[in-house]
Amino acid sequence: MMWRVALPLATAFAVSLLALAPITRxxxxxxxxxxxxxxQKFFTDKFPKVKFDDFVNGPYSMNEDLHKQWEEKEQFPxxxxxxxxxxxxxxxxxxxxxxxxxxxxNKGIGIRQNYPYFDEKEGKVVTLELALNRCREANGxxxxxxxxxxxxxxTAYMAYTSRGKPMDIKxxxxxxxxxxxxxxKEYFYTRRGQLNFSCATCHVQSPGERIRAEILAPALGILNxxxxxxxxxxxxxxxxxxxxxxxxxxxxxxxxxxxxxYRNVEYYLSYVSNGLPISGPGxxx
Amino acid sequence: MIAHLSKPAxxxxxxxxxxxxVSAQTPADGQKLAFDxxxxxxxxxxxxxxxxxxxxxxxxxxxxxxxxxxxELIAIVTDETKRNPxxxxxxxxxxxxxxxxxxxxxxxxxxxx
Numbered sequence: 288m289m290w291r292v293a294l295p296l297a298t299a300f301a302v303s304l305l306a307l308a309p310i311t312r313x314x315x316x317x318x319x320x321x322x323x324x325x326x327q328k329f330f331t332d333k334f335p336k337v338k339f340d341d342f343v344n345g346p347y348s349m350n351e352d353l354h355k356q357w358e359e360k361e362q363f364p365x366x367x368x369x370x371x372x373x374x375x376x377x378x379x380x381x382x383x384x385x386x387x388x389x390x391x392x393n394k395g396i397g398i399r400q401n402y403p404y405f406d407e408k409e410g411k412v413v414t415l416e417l418a419l420n421r422c423r424e425a426n427g428x429x430x431x432x433x434x435x436x437x438x439x440x441x442t443a444y445m446a447y448t449s450r451g452k453p454m455d456i457k458x459x460x461x462x463x464x465x466x467x468x469x470x471x472k473e474y475f476y477t478r479r480g481q482l483n484f485s486c487a488t489c490h491v492q493s494p495g496e497r498i499r500a501e502i503l504a505p506a507l508g509i510l511n512x513x514x515x516x517x518x519x520x521x522x523x524x525x526x527x528x529x530x531x532x533x534x535x536x537x538x539x540x541x542x543x544x545x546x547x548x549y550r551n552v553e554y555y556l557s558y559v560s561n562g563l564p565i566s567g568p569g570x571x572x
Numbered sequence: 573m574i575a576h577l578s579k580p581a582x583x584x585x586x587x588x589x590x591x592x593x594v595s596a597q598t599p600a601d602g603q604k605l606a607f608d609x610x611x612x613x614x615x616x617x618x619x620x621x622x623x624x625x626x627x628x629x630x631x632x633x634x635x636x637x638x639x640x641x642x643x644e645l646i647a648i649v650t651d652e653t654k655r656n657p658x659x660x661x662x663x664x665x666x667x668x669x670x671x672x673x674x675x676x677x678x679x680x681x682x683x684x685x
């Protein structure tokens with residue numbers, strides 16, 4: 288303690304650090320639970336008329352006329368062919384006699400809401416798409432493209448068997464999991480591309496607004512509807528397709544599907560949508 | 573305010589220096605740029621007279637001559653994040669989405685609204 292007397296300047300410095308410490312810690316602390324509450328409150332305050340569970344319907348939740356159109360569309364859903372194909376593929380055995388059922392808890396039924404999860408062995412986020420391709424490769428099958436076709440069909444079926452179940456993403460008490468979450472959050476709010484947009488520019492700042500004839504979807508629950516049939520794509524697309532095409536549209540350089548950064552942003556975005564029902568597969572204009 | 577105005581003023585001075593005949597482009601050329609999806613694409617976010625299916629993110633572009641000086645319009649199109657860091661509007665000049673000549677042409681058009 289003598290040094291404090293001897294070095295009053297150092298003491299003053301130490302004291303000021305101590306005084307700052309709690310503030311700094313509060314600002315730096317990663318608090319996913321508080322983030323989630325604030326994120327959800329932002330949307331429910333902004334759209335007081337939208338029922339909480341309806342946010343998963345994207346642009347259709349933002350506008351009554353569109354909502355009617357969507358209800359009519361759901362009578363003959365454009366994703367049906369993909370869903371049927373996915374169902375068939377899912378139970379069909381691989382060459383080695385095993386199937387997807389052997390790779391997932393509860394044989395893969397009704398588990399979509401638990402993805403992505405943080406794998407503590409690997410130290411990284413594992414998405415449903417990634418788990419499906421790993422299952423294939425572990426059984427001697429070639430991986431599928433992440434963006435559409437078979438991958439969209441398989442995830443469509445898995446989402447369908449999970450419809451209505453609340454998104455339930457866990458963040459284990461592992462500093463790497465918190466770091467993945469924080470990195471995903473940072474990615475989500477960082478502007479990029481020639482057009483200088485972040486994910487949040489459109490889907491937090493401007494949901495419900497029109498870009499030409501299209502209505503921007505709210506970020507809340509946006510992944511609950513994946514995969515989606517998009518008229519604009521004339522076909523199905525996965526979460527990977529959504530992320531890579533968003534990056535291209537803002538004139539940025541898309542990452543590879545299932546790049547660590549995309550896995551992290553999916554982790555963040557899914558976590559803050561916890562509690563909202565799985566609604567995939569979805570249909571979008 | 574001085575800091576805000578100096579950059580566009582400089583831009584104008586540079587343009588004058590290059591003696592690029594701004595008048596060679598007509599407001600109609602500016603309108604074309606403003607409606608073109610791969611260029612200004614203003615219509616994606618703003619209601620503009622003469623444009624079909626406008627977006628709704630930005631304010632309607634009307635009576636701009638009374639609302640802003642030419643310098644201010646050039647500054648906004650060049651990099652609106654300087655005035656408003658949270659703006660959705662892309663920095664058309666800073667990120668070279670439009671050339672200085674094209675920005676001038678768009679502003680010619682904006683001043684007719």
